[in-house]
Amino acid sequence: NAGVTQTPKFRILKIGQSMTLQCAQDMNHNYMYWYRQDPGMGLKLIYYSVGAGITDKGEVPNGYNVSRSTTEDFPLRLELAAPSQTSVYFCASSYSGARGSSGNTIYFGEGSWLTVV
Amino acid sequence: AQRVTQPEKLLSVFKGAPVELKCNYSYSGSPELFWYVQYSRQRLQLLLRHISRESIKGFTADLNKGETSFHLKKPFAQEEDSAMYYCALSGRGGDDKIIFGKGTRLHILP
Structure with a gap:
């Protein structure tokens, strides 16, 4: 009964470093999304995917990349962290x-x- | 284009007073509307959906197609209602992507 699982829960990066946020779901959902939420603010859509092999930009995609090689996984990569x-x-x-x-x-x-x- | 508008960023209400969180939408067909809630330092969770026509934690929301609104209401606010509330819309048919409004922070005053 895992649902949507994200890792890591906490991370500190230095400016210019790169990292990948992992996301997996076990509900056989075709749509997956990445949002960011700044302190005290609302959600902003970064990227989304309507199925394996298909990704689309959201509202704030700059500085991020995604891939969807399987239905279950939707990792978010930060290049050159700022x-x-x-x-x-x-x-x-x-x-x-x-x-x-x-x-x-x-x-x-x-x-x-x-x-x- | 699909759009969800929550005009209030912050709403402060005294305990026991009525609450109304506004949500207006723009969609060319017949969308599905939702309210999600996020309590402090927790993940977002579904509060209610318009097609269920249910009342959850005393909250109700009626879809008004004429005014393209889906306002969230509760007759008597409780302190535990303090949270971030998001209105969301999903299309029907080919494009079922869910989009969210910017959210309204509800602060219940003692």
Whole structure:
């Protein structure tokens, strides 16, 4: 009953370093998303994917890259980390076309707290 | 284009007073509307969906297609309602991507 799993939960990066945030879901969802949430602010969509092999830019894609080689995994890569990327990152997934009692509900991971110094 | 607008960034309400969090949307067809809630340092979770027509934790939301609104209401605010609330929209048919509003922080005053 894992749902959406993100790792790591906390990370401190130095300016210019790179890292990958991992995200996996076990619900066979076709849609996956990456959001960032700055302190006291709302969600901003970074990238999303409608299925394996397909990714699209969201609202704030600069400085990030994603890949979707499998249905389950949707890693987010930060290249050349900058202080402006200090944020909480949420991965999420949903199932397109599921109607009825669950509908098109989106499920979130617990978040990854990233600090760039 | 799909768009969800939450006009209030912060809403402060006294305990026991009514609460209304506003949400307006723009969508060319018949969307599915949701409210999500995020309590302090927790992940977002679904609060309610318009198609369920349910009341969760005393909250209700009615879809008004004429005004393209989906406002969240509760008659008597409780301190545990303090949280970040997001209105979200999902299309039907080919594009089911879910988009969120910017969120409204609800602060219940004692």
